[in-house]
Amino acid sequence: MPPLMNNHGNYIVSLGLVCRWLAEKAEALGVEIYPGFAATEVLYNDQGAVIGVATGDMGVEKNGEPGPNFARGMELLGKYTLIGEGVRGSIAKQLISKFDLSKDREPQKFGLGIKELWQVKPENHKQGLVQHSFGWPLGMKTGGGSFLYHLEDNLVAVGFVVHLNYKNPYLYPFEEFQRFKTHPAIRGTFEGAKRLTYGARAITEGGYQSVPKLSFPGGALIGCSAGFVNLPRIKGSHNAVLSGMLAADKIAEAIASGRANDEPVEIENEWRATDIGTDLKRVRNVKPLWSKLGTAAGVALGGLDMWANTLFGFSFFGTLKHGKTDAQSLEPAAKHKPIAYPRPDGVLTFDRLSSVFLSNTNHEENEPVHLKVKDMALQKSSEHDIYAGPSTRYCPAGVYEWVEKDGEDVFVINAQNCVHCKTCDIKDPNQNINWVPPQGGEGPVYPNM
Numbered sequence: 018m019p020p021l022m023n024n025h026g027n028y029i030v031s032l033g034l035v036c037r038w039l040a041e042k043a044e045a046l047g048v049e050i051y052p053g054f055a056a057t058e059v060l061y062n063d064q065g066a067v068i069g070v071a072t073g074d075m076g077v078e079k080n081g082e083p084g085p086n087f088a089r090g091m092e093l094l095g096k097y098t099l100i101g102e103g104v105r106g107s108i109a110k111q112l113i114s115k116f117d118l119s120k121d122r123e124p125q126k127f128g129l130g131i132k133e134l135w136q137v138k139p140e141n142h143k144q145g146l147v148q149h150s151f152g153w154p155l156g157m158k159t160g161g162g163s164f165l166y167h168l169e170d171n172l173v174a175v176g177f178v179v180h181l182n183y184k185n186p187y188l189y190p191f192e193e194f195q196r197f198k199t200h201p202a203i204r205g206t207f208e209g210a211k212r213l214t215y216g217a218r219a220i221t222e223g224g225y226q227s228v229p230k231l232s233f234p235g236g237a238l239i240g241c242s243a244g245f246v247n248l249p250r251i252k253g254s255h256n257a258v259l260s261g262m263l264a265a266d267k268i269a270e271a272i273a274s275g276r277a278n279d280e281p282v283e284i285e286n287e288w289r290a291t292d293i294g295t296d297l298k299r300v301r302n303v304k305p306l307w308s309k310l311g312t313a314a315g316v317a318l319g320g321l322d323m324w325a326n327t328l329f330g331f332s333f334f335g336t337l338k339h340g341k342t343d344a345q346s347l348e349p350a351a352k353h354k355p356i357a358y359p360r361p362d363g364v365l366t367f368d369r370l371s372s373v374f375l376s377n378t379n380h381e382e383n384e385p386v387h388l389k390v391k392d393m394a395l396q397k398s399s400e401h402d403i404y405a406g407p408s409t410r411y412c413p414a415g416v417y418e419w420v421e422k423d424g425e426d427v428f429v430i431n432a433q434n435c436v437h438c439k440t441c442d443i444k445d446p447n448q449n450i451n452w453v454p455p456q457g458g459e460g461p462v463y464p465n466m
């Protein structure tokens with residue numbers, strides 16, 4: 018693998034802790050942070066430019082009526098609005114659609130990352146060790162891989178990413194991750210260890226050719242709302258930070274010159290010439306090669322292509338396309354066989370519900386469901402009847418179930434378990450599930466992930 022894949026000299030940190038540390042720095046500079054509120058709506062001026070966002074109403078009951086703790090949302094207005102909601106942000110999704118920001122771009126691609134934090138025995142801990150793998154236990158036709166990071170204090174973060182363009186609706190990403198930990202090269206690390214926390218999140222994988230147009234009238238997309246993950250390195254935070262810095266510089270210049278609520282098009286025009294562009298361009302063919310040729314040939318050719326880009330600054334393949342969206346990649350269940358997964362042992366491998374408990378996720382019982390199924394009849398006739406209910410497997414929190422009631426299979430949504438990974442919004446074969454923000458301040462709490 019080329020030098021860009023090396024991790025020597027990098028720091029291993031908890032991003033949750035970095036964010037808390039950064040928040041203190043920002044507040045000391047006068048930035049106001051409202052962590053208990055979720056932006057739910059985009060605000061426009063008469064010319065159609067974005068002028069801010071509104072937070073959702075709090076204290077709405079399940080029936081949509083205001084409850085005893087009802088509080089109206091707030092409008093937050095600005096000269097420019099930067100959207101950094103992470104992967105598949107609900108506001109970003111609206112803006113990408115309204116301003117057609119994905120026009121002439123390849124579809125965005127995603128993976129589902131599932132992660133656990135463990136306290137291991139001192140003799141099994143090697144501070145600073147980073148291990149990456151790809152393939153097993155996934156078959157050669159499904160993309161994905163793992164990471165192990167040995168942090169300080171005998172902590173080890175272990176995770177597994179499954180590329181969401183998988184075809185077999187019986188694939189069960191959570192179970193693939195559990196099985197991964199049983200590999201002889203991995204399981205020893207966790208002997209006598211204790212699992213502390215659990216979490217899951219979709220990541221962007223489309224890379225260079227899938228980044229939408231960043232600017233729109235009144236603002237821009239930044240971070241993973243745009244999608245700057247370097248797939249082979251399984252890293253995106255560095256580019257997310259750089260995109261925020263680029264946007265901040267350009268917006269500060271615009272405001273200093275008296276501009277407001279116009280399109281900061283310089284952000285879109287300049288990002289490819291920055292370190293973000295250089296980082297993503299070199300690896301742009303890894304994902305399409307992996308998707309088209311499978312793990313063995315795809316990763317080998319992807320490695321070769323990264324060398325060519327690193328040494329000579331060009332690719333034998335030009336820029337390859339991704340083609341289908343991840344939702345379109347799913348095939349009818351009739352083309353596939355169910356996969357038998359081993360039962361959890363409760364020591365190294367676990368079930369989903371005990372895992373969700375460790376994510377500290379929390380939602381008000383009596384609020385409206387934040388996972389909106391647009392057409393329930395379609396969910397039954399297609400998601401259930403044709404695809405054999407993949408939501409019951411791809412959701413890492415066990416939110417979705419098909420339950421028999423009076424002789425009929427009924428779709429049950431246990432919304433209070435949702436860890437906000439956004440996989441259902443991405444992978445539902447009919448794009449029939451829309452994730453909207455629940456009441457502010459809810460969802461998983463990851464103290465040190």
Ligand code: SF4
Binds near residue numbers: 440441442
């Ligand atoms: S319901 Fe959707 S967003 Fe929530 S955990 Fe499940 S797949 Fe992720």
